[in-house]
Amino acid sequence: MRARLRALAREASKFGTVGAIAFGVDLIIFNLLLSTGSETLTAKTISTIVATTLAFFGNRFWTWRDGAHTHMARQYTTFFVLNAIGLGIALACLAISHYALGHFWPALRSQAADNIAGQLVGTAIGTIFRFWSYRKFVFRPDMDRTPV
Numbered sequence: 381m382r383a384r385l386r387a388l389a390r391e392a393s394k395f396g397t398v399g400a401i402a403f404g405v406d407l408i409i410f411n412l413l414l415s416t417g418s419e420t421l422t423a424k425t426i427s428t429i430v431a432t433t434l435a436f437f438g439n440r441f442w443t444w445r446d447g448a449h450t451h452m453a454r455q456y457t458t459f460f461v462l463n464a465i466g467l468g469i470a471l472a473c474l475a476i477s478h479y480a481l482g483h484f485w486p487a488l489r490s491q492a493a494d495n496i497a498g499q500l501v502g503t504a505i506g507t508i509f510r511f512w513s514y515r516k517f518v519f520r521p522d523m524d525r526t527p528v
Contacts, residue, residue, distance in 0.1 A: 391443060391444075394439075394442055394443040395439065395443050395514075397438075398435055398439050398442065403499075403503060405431045405434055406428060406430070406499070407427075407495075409426065409427035409430055409431070410423050410424055410495075410498070410499065411495070413426060413427065414491055420474065420494055420498075421471060421475065424470065424498050425471070428463070428467045432459075432463040432467075435463075436456055436459045436460075439459075439514060439518075440455065440459075444514070444515075455519075458518050459518045462509075462510065462513040462514065463510065465509065465513075466506035466507075466509055466510050467506070469502055469509060470498050470499075470502030470505075470506050471498070471502070472502070473497045473498060473501045473502035473505065474497045474498035474502055477494070477496075477501075478494055
């Protein structure tokens with residue numbers, strides 16, 4: 381049991397490192413696009429697609445490098461679909477804050493509020509979903525390599 385917890389902690393730490401780098405890329409691109417006049421949801425969509433691609437390669441070749449990697453196109457497609465759900469979570473948080481609550485409290489339409497709603501809250505909730513779904517559907521353990 382202790383060995384499994386250590387392995388899970390190592391896996392979560394690698395996932396967190398890849399995620400932190402992808403988050404930084406997402407944050408920089410999102411704010412760059414906002415500063416050039418892009419619409420809020422469009423900027424978040426573009427920044428997430430770029431960060432998702434980076435995260436896929438980091439997770440595939442580092443976090444879960446010992447997993448079953450038989451079909452890269454299928455794996456990336458599944459990864460991308462699950463990230464689209466994660467993006468939907470972040471966009472929902474951003475839309476609720478910016479458009480729904482921002483209608484009543486204009487301060488929630490600021491760039492700082494958009495960063496908190498989309499980047500912090502949305503990303504945090506989406507990250508929990510992503511970790512679970514990647515382990516379950518994308519980077520499953522290679523049954524030939526997993527010790528019994």
